[in-house]
Amino acid sequence: MVKITDVARHAGVSPSTVSYALSGKRPISEETRQRVEAAIRELGYRPHAGARALASSRSNVLALVVPLRAGIHVPVVMQFAVSVVTTARRYDHDVLLLTQEEGEDGLRRVADTALVDALIVMDVQLHDPRLPLLRSLERPSVMIGFPAEADGLTCIDLDFKAAGEACVEHLARLGHRVVALVGSPPEVYVRQTAFAQRVVQGFTAAADRGGLSSSVHPCEATPAGARLVAEQLLREQPALTGVVVHNEPVLEPLIDAFEQLGLRVPGDLSVTAICPDELAESVRVPVTSVPLPSAEVGERAVQLLMKKLGGSAVPEATLLPPRMTERASTAPRDA
Amino acid sequence: MVKITDVARHAGVSPSTVSYALSGKRPISEETRQRVEAAIRELGYRPHAGARALASSRSNVLALVVPLRAGIHVPVVMQFAVSVVTTARRYDHDVLLLTQEEGEDGLRRVADTALVDALIVMDVQLHDPRLPLLRSLERPSVMIGFPAEADGLTCIDLDFKAAGEACVEHLARLGHRVVALVGSPPEVYVRQTAFAQRVVQGFTAAADRGGLSSSVHPCEATPAGARLVAEQLLREQPALTGVVVHNEPVLEPLIDAFEQLGLRVPGDLSVTAICPDELAESVRVPVTSVPLPSAEVGERAVQLLMKKLGGSAVPEATLLPPRMTERASTAPRDA
DNA sequence: GCCAGGCGTCGAAGCGCTTCGACGGAGGAC
């Protein structure tokens, strides 16, 4: 193994000079830097991560806790993860993967052993048990999602409440008076997953404000679940003309089910969704949607963490505004 | 931060004794061990990962390279990842997440900096450019998937060839004489992704052996792609009665398309798939399938790595035999 | 009763890097 002393000898300088040339923490003359860089290249030098972590008390590794529970859409999780890793690399950091299963112990472990410098936590619940832990940790963290009480913590997410509102307002603008939200599976609400709750809040608030009649329907993430909800809606809400879907796997099956029950989209029923653009576009009837900008959220989460690691203050809450794309699934009522 | 010397002082022993009590690498009297453990608990001691890595030249971290290219089924990737993380934790290891995008440089980096002790690589191609790199690395690795030439490397995967054969043989046993394989999107074959190729080999070999007439059809991973292939099959293979699907997202849409074209499953057409059990079970007509045992593959991959890290020899190739589950989508021809 | 051998523990020497204080020399201010 080639080490920093080898590089130093080869370049005719001291090890500390090599270190400073690498980190830029002290000025090094152009000429010396060149020699050092040449030596590094010729010898194929790679600083030892452990030694570096020990001496600098920085591991340049971030922890990412991914959810693996029922009811969350896996591709979205993966998009987050990839975006986090990619962004972290831009800041010369790596990403350690933790599963929800490891729970609080896992967080504490990687933080206390100095395996990681900072943490990103996904799938936050309104009253998440990890909140006090994150507050007590001596390392910065960012949560993707908003708990009920976020004092002293840093959170970022799509503004799901505004997204719910945007969907309803879009439907209201088109003249719809009776709307329904087809949401996540029941267990997601039972767990009080923050983002699901906020969609409901926004949906309901906007409907009330606009004087619309509204109802909320959890839905199993299967085609069968979709059919069930479609039938139920038809039965219980015959005047229904607008639907908001916040449940990725169910979007296409639900539209199929409506059509099989004789409701044309958007002729009889306008449908909007909160889901990735790819999904919205790939459905037979492209769906007017508010995408969850996972790539942006992941990137911004890492950037927040980097700022915190750099000692800067960051806003406690970052809510990304929803951006709706109109597609073929919504139309004016009585059009 | 509490360190090993604090623990030692508190327990009235030397630091090395604490270390040996923790690692078990030398005998320690029961009584001393108790005192050490008590001290650790009382002080909340956590060994510093970097220091440990530096002194022992073991980081207790594994690298996992996940694919993020088009045409691979994301939930399956996630299952692998979770299984790898979970198993690694059982062996007191953590997992560093690398994306395919980082490529060979990323592998070399984490290996050379001693950030990780060993590597797991997914989505192997027949002529994978990372092969020579993995051979040259001084750290053990395991590939999930089989390249064309695996000499000197360790590979594990479902025996996709046998899986393809099993599907055909099952159909042949039921009396079907004309079969088709609906496969992955074209780009997967263009890239020569190993597992996709092997399914084709097994499918074709078994069909030839059994004197069946067979054809292979790549398929875009969208409902539209499924419809296209269904129509094409109907047109070009009117005598077709058996289909093997190896393309998760397309399974349900394909069956829908067949039924809309007037073919009943399994009445007119028997369908088998290579896909996760959950998917096979969630389709309207539960599908006879060979599951990809991702959890087992991930677990075994980690175990192989642990053996290699322990200095033991391991088999170069581990092929997990396919296990078919019969469901409602297959029936005897002319039944 | 004496010596060999092993068990249990200690001390010290690193592992490879960063960082702090120091220092020589060059340049600017007066």
Added chain:
DNA sequence: GTCCTCCGTCGAAGCGCTTCGACGCCTGGC
């Protein structure tokens, strides 16, 4: 010309842990 400053570099001291050799003591064999 002198003094001060700042730039660029060096040396040494750790960072917190593991591990190797050494050593004392207890046990057992004869």
